Amino acid sequence: MRTIRYFLGRLSAAVPTLFAVVTISFLLVRLAPGGPFDAERALPAEVAANLRSAYGLDQPVYLQYGRYLARLARGDFGPSFRYRDFTVTELIRRGLPVTLCLGAAALAVALAGGIALGSFAALRHERLVDHAAMGFAAAGLALPSFVLLPLLDLLFGVHLRWLPVVGWEPGVFAYWPLPVIALSLPPLVFVARLTRAGLLDVMRSAYVRTARAKGLPLAIVVLRHAMRPALIPVAGYLPPAVAAIMSGSLVVETIAGLPGIGRYLVQGALNRDYTLVLGMVVVYSSLLIAMGLLVDLLYVWLDPRVRLHR
Numbered sequence: 546m547r548t549i550r551y552f553l554g555r556l557s558a559a560v561p562t563l564f565a566v567v568t569i570s571f572l573l574v575r576l577a578p579g580g581p582f583d584a585e586r587a588l589p590a591e592v593a594a595n596l597r598s599a600y601g602l603d604q605p606v607y608l609q610y611g612r613y614l615a616r617l618a619r620g621d622f623g624p625s626f627r628y629r630d631f632t633v634t635e636l637i638r639r640g641l642p643v644t645l646c647l648g649a650a651a652l653a654v655a656l657a658g659g660i661a662l663g664s665f666a667a668l669r670h671e672r673l674v675d676h677a678a679m680g681f682a683a684a685g686l687a688l689p690s691f692v693l694l695p696l697l698d699l700l701f702g703v704h705l706r707w708l709p710v711v712g713w714e715p716g717v718f719a720y721w722p723l724p725v726i727a728l729s730l731p732p733l734v735f736v737a738r739l740t741r742a743g744l745l746d747v748m749r750s751a752y753v754r755t756a757r758a759k760g761l762p763l764a765i766v767v768l769r770h771a772m773r774p775a776l777i778p779v780a781g782y783l784p785p786a787v788a789a790i791m792s793g794s795l796v797v798e799t800i801a802g803l804p805g806i807g808r809y810l811v812q813g814a815l816n817r818d819y820t821l822v823l824g825m826v827v828v829y830s831s832l833l834i835a836m837g838l839l840v841d842l843l844y845v846w847l848d849p850r851v852r853l854h855r
Contacts, residue, residue, distance in 0.1 A: 555841050559834045566830045567617070567823070571610055574819050613823070622824035627816045633824035636809055641828065643713070644798070644805035648790050650721065651728035655786060658729070659736025660779065664767070666737070667744035678737065685734035690793035694727035694800050711802040724801045728793050732786040736779055743775035780843045787836045791829055 597603045601612060616623055622633035666678035688696075701723060702710035713720050747753060748771055756766045791807070798807040806825050813821035 555838050559838060563827075563830055563834055567614075567827060568610075570823055570826045571613060572606075574822055575606055575609075577817070613820075617827070622827070623820040625813075625818055625821045627813070627818045627821070633820050636821065637806060637824055637828060640804055640806035640809055643803055644791075644794060644807055647721070647724060647728065647794060647798070647803065647805060648787070650725045651790050651794075652732070652786065654725060654729040655732040655736055655790075656779070659733040660740050660776070662733070663737040663740025663742075664744055664772075667741045667748070668763070668767070670745060675741075679741070682734040682737050685730050689731065690727045691796040691800065693730060694723060694797055697723045697727060698800075711800075713801075713803050720801075720803075724797050724803060728790050728797055731793070732782075732789055735782055735786065739778040739782055740775065743778045744771060747771045747775045777844070780840055783840050783843075784833060784837050788833060791832065 594603070601609055604612075613623065620634070622637065625631055625633050625636060628636060662678050662682075666675045669675050698710045701708045708719050708723055710723075744767075748767075753766060753771050756770050757763075794805060795807040795811055797803070798805040799811055806828060809821060810825035810829075812818070813825065
């Protein structure tokens, strides 16, 4: 029951956060210069006025905001101004599975690779392997996703011709490795560094030294006694890691030609597609808030000393 009350308390704080994000995003989109129909060439004044009236853009901002909130409460993100054959909800339904699969795969690779690399380095502290692993981590920090992906494309797609450079086909694995690696490397580096630091700190604690003194094998000591508290800093890094992966996916999906919602967000921002941009912002913000709630519960599992409170 205490865990449920703890979760509900966190959830009640998340709802106003999402409301604030929607409000600020709505105002910023409306204050940005230009409009969704400014790219149309030589539109007569009557046609432009009819378009604005059809989409409700001729009304005061507070009325537009109220209508948008009412629609959003029903799960309706409104029509797209540029993709006029689709609603924003339909575009999200088409692109969200691709983005979720890409982000989940990148996060899984970052966590698995980072925890393994950080643990390997911590257990061989101040040895050649430790310095090599941290050198790799330092090099990974210098390569953002939008730089790493073209390099991977040149190596594995153009020169070696092992993997396709751009495009996407459902169920074809060959299109995934390069974007996933490009997205996962920066958070993998941070996870490795946090795991190494956390494990080194825990391995010096009194209860771990006692377990070692009793003759327990090192693998048992690490897996049963040291790993969970060592991963607390990694759990705290999960929301920034998800944010980094989602922001990186905006560029990676555009470069790789993946039909995810990141590409729609970029195109919507360029085309001043108000409803499309707001819909993508709501989806991204909801994912980040959900990850924050998951991390709060993960803290309780990793460290039972965390006091559950309302």
